[in-house]
Amino acid sequence: MAKITKETAENHIKELLEYIGEDPNREGLKGTPDRIIRMWKEIFRGYDPSQKPKITTFDNGKDGTACDNMVIDQGDFHSNCEHHCVWFWGKYWFAYIPNPKGKIIGISKIGRVVDYCSARLQIQERLVHDIVDMLKEALGSEYPPLGIALVMKGHHSCKEFRGAKKKGIMTSSYLEGAFKDDPQVRAEFMNLVNGDKYEG
Known part of the structure; x- marks a missing residue:
């Protein structure tokens, strides 16, 4: 399975925000896709064998x-x-x-x-x-x-x-x-x- 880029992942999160009725470009959400990606790297570190x-x-x-x-x-x-x-x-x-x-x-x-x-x-x-x-x-x-x-x-x-x-x-x-x-x-x-x- 090909790995997607961080930019692609952030764009998908923006689309999901739009799907629930939000505006991903409003001030409070501008950095949210990046924050979510960084949070996932932390809380899903169990997929990274180097962190075993x-x-x-x-x-x-x-x-x-x-x-x-x-x-x-x-x-x-x-x-x-x-x-x-x-x-x-x-x-x-x-x-x-x-x-x-x-x-x-x-x-x-x-x-x-x-x-x-x-x-x-x-x-x-x-x-x-x-x-x-x-x-x-x-x-x-x-x-x-x-x-x-x-x-x-x-x-x-x-x-x-x-x-x-x-x-x-x-x-x-x-x-x-x-x-x-x-x-x-x-x-x-x-x-x-x-x-x-x-x-x-």
Whole structure:
């Protein structure tokens, strides 16, 4: 697919402004097409492989203490619905149980992976898979984690501000290994997620 120029993209935005009844040449809108293009380069950086985060991992137990307990990270996410090109946003809970012979991941890198995978047109159901796949790849396949899990809870503009106009939270999850097969491990993780009382 041939790449269009920035000028062509700006002209298309001007046409869309005209389509909704606006005058793209009025004072307040003169710089808007350029601003939109620059904003898209930022919020859709997930399409740029050069911005893919470098995920730092460490050999588990190399410092003399091997970790085989649940490691949990949580934070916020923002993405764009591929069906209507409007925001969806919310909170994530990621957890994994490191393999004693495998790798552990730098905790700050998890949020960077969430942000990168979120920075493209998405659906929440696929987003959980994209994030876990990237983190699993970094942790390696020789000694994979004993379990890995991700829960995302999000508000969707396409539901809340148009169409149904109903406020509500969508939950998507990905469970593997001990989180899927061991009810006690799953319950420990889900109790933490559900105890957070996220309302957005």
